[in-house]
Amino acid sequence: MAAKSFDLIVIGAGPGGYVAAIRGAQLGLSVAIVEREHLGGICLNWGCIPTKALLRSSEVFHLMQRASEFGLKADNIGYDLEAVVKRSRKVAGQLSGGIGHLMKKNKVSVFMGAATLAGKGKVSVKSKDGEETLTAKNIVLATGARARNLPGLEADGKRVWMYKDALQPPHMPKKLLVIGSGAIGIEFASFYNTLGADTTVVEVMDRILPVEDEETSKFAKKQFEKQGMKIMQKAVVKQLDRADDKVTAHIETGGKVTKHEFDTVISAVGIVGNVEDLGLEDLGVKVDRTHVVTDEYCRTGVEGLYAIGDIAGAPWLAHKASHEGVMVAELIAGQHAHPVKPESIAGCTYCHPQVASVGYTEAKAKELGFDVKVGRFPFIGNGKAIALGEPEGMIKTVFDAKTGELLGAHMVGAEVTELIQGYVVGRQLETTEEDLMNTVFPHPTLSEMMHESVLDAYGRVIHM
Structure with missing residues (x-):
């Protein structure tokens, strides 16, 4: 043929x-x-x-x-x-x-x-x-x-799940272990925790959502813990002992291995x-x-x-x-x-609260040699956020002090996965702090916090 x-x-x-x-x-x-x-x-x-x-x-x-x-x-x-x-x-x-x-x-x-x-x-x-x-x-x-399937932590679809199993669960987890706190791990942890699973997240790095800005990670962690999630950082799951109705995880932290029992494990350790x-x-x-x-x-x-x-x-x-x-x-x-x-591509994580970012973290910008100006604005200072009943959140902006270039933006809170695009467009159009300050943001909206965060970086914040 x-x-x-x-x-x-x-x-x-x-x-x-x-x-x-x-x-x-x-x-x-x-x-x-x-x-x-x-x-x-x-x-x-x-x-x-x-x-x-x-x-x-x-x-x-x-x-x-x-x-x-x-x-x-x-x-x-x-x-x-x-x-x-x-x-x-x-x-x-x-x-x-x-x-x-x-x-x-x-x-x-x-x-x-x-x-x-x-x-x-x-x-x-x-x-x-x-x-x-x-x-x-x-x-x-x-x-x-x-x-990625790690040796000894392979999914079996019964008690140890990959994302496909977690999307079509054979049972509702009562006590859940999530290995990995990147976007996939945190989204599943958030979903099952909200539905009532007693949820523990294990992360090998020193903080959850490790690709995000450190302040965002810390803020998100505090919110997850408030919702009853247990978070173990700098921790490694060494082995899983599987039984019909439970999994015993050997978790190492600070050089010490302890055993913990779960009825379900979700592995989300990269791709x-x-x-x-x-x-x-x-x-x-x-x-x-x-x-x-x-x-x-x-x-x-x-x-x-x-x-x-x-x-x-x-x-x-x-x-x-x-x-x-x-x-x-x-x-x-x-x-x-x-x-x-x-660095012009936004990352969005749809946990509760949502997390979104674009560009460099504050630490990365400094590492690259930029002299930075940083602004922050909390959701609690925004009328729309309070009216929505979503007062927990923060928007952070990082600027080049010399040129006013927007180097990065980092958000945690309600609907930030939609808000981030404003900064993405701004970066694409090579916007400076002056352009953003002179932009009129509609009221009452969550987007006003984006304006205030920029103003804060230059000592001009109004509602804080």
């Missing part, structure tokens, strides 16, 4: 791959996309979207418990975990189906199967119907990543790139610690072969993957493309 020929083949249909395919098609390229499991990838099916659906249910449950604070009455409040999960899966299904529609609309040829690079410009696709060969001058690897079985070695593609090495334009060093998203390394974020997908498609179509700068 003759090979089918395209201008561009994309391997992987997650938020990096399917976006690259759409942009390529918009620019007049003939595009094929190969996906071995689900259109939409992990993000839509088992990651970003279904977790947000779960967290929304726990947020509403939390508010129902606070009904009397708002002058409302709600008795016999409860939840049906099966129904909560069902809603989450329905949301994921709806969006995954939408990607299929977008592929059709943009005339992208979809091949469901496992892809291997069969040589330069050649992709072999194995599906249940057999094997076929596709050819293209340009190939984009967007195969993503998967959860590894999906680089196996792609034929990368034969083509001489450089792989460093399970991630494909690329330049700023996502080029692999092998002519016509690009890698985007999680497989190409940190930050492991869907929106970074999508943006790289657009950039690479434009590059292939001969357009002028701008590389994606990691």
Whole structure:
């Protein structure tokens, strides 16, 4: 059978791959996309979207418990975990189906199967119907990543879970251990803790949410502890003893190992790139610690072969993957493309309270040699936050004292995952402190705190 020929083949249909395919098609390229499991990838099916659906249910449950604070009455409040999960899966299904529609609309040829690079410009696709060969001058690897499984802490789906198990839990945890306090670990800890699980989080670093600004981490920790979470920092889970109805965790802190019993463990200790079985070695593609090495334009060093998203390394974020997908498609179509700068990409964590940031932390800015001006504003000083019943939170801004450049912004509190985009746009437009001070923010909104935080950095704060 003759090979089918395209201008561009994309391997992987997650938020990096399917976006690259759409942009390529918009620019007049003939595009094929190969996906071995689900259109939409992990993000839509088992990651970003279904977790947000779960967290929304726990947020509403939390508010129902606070009904009397708002002058409302709600008795016999409860939840049906099966129904909560069902809603989450329905949301994921709806969006995954939408990607299929977008592929059709943009005339992208979809091949469901496992892809291997069969040589330069050649992709072999194995599906249940057999094997076929596709050819293209340009190939984009967007195969993503998967959860890291540490030896001895492997998931079994019964008592020890990975994210997929936690999204479709076989039981409601009573006593839960979460290993790892990055975005995934903290979001699941927040969800199950809100639903009443006695939750402990173990973090190997000296603070939770270790990629965030130190003040944000400390503030979030205090809030989680107020909600009854136990947090162990500088701690390592050495081994798990599994029984039918419980898991005994050996946890080391300060050189001492203690045993703790749980009925459920969630492992969220990072990710590894999906680089196996792609034929990368034969083509001489450089792989460093399970991630494909690329330049700023996502080029692999092998002519016509690009890698985007999680497989190409940190930050492991869907929106970074999508943006790289657009950039690479434009590059292939001969357009002028701008590389994606990691420090201009916002990170969002949807725990309660939410956490969001962009740019450098205060410590990183100082380490890079900047003389900094730092501003802060608390939610308690904002009328809208108090009216919402969300007075716990903080917004912090970091400026270059010499030029007024906004170096970083760090937030913790209600709806900060939506607010952060204001600062992202500001950084993209190379905004200075003067521009932000002269911007009129609407009242009453949470966004006014962004203004006040800037004013505070320059000794001009009004409501504090």
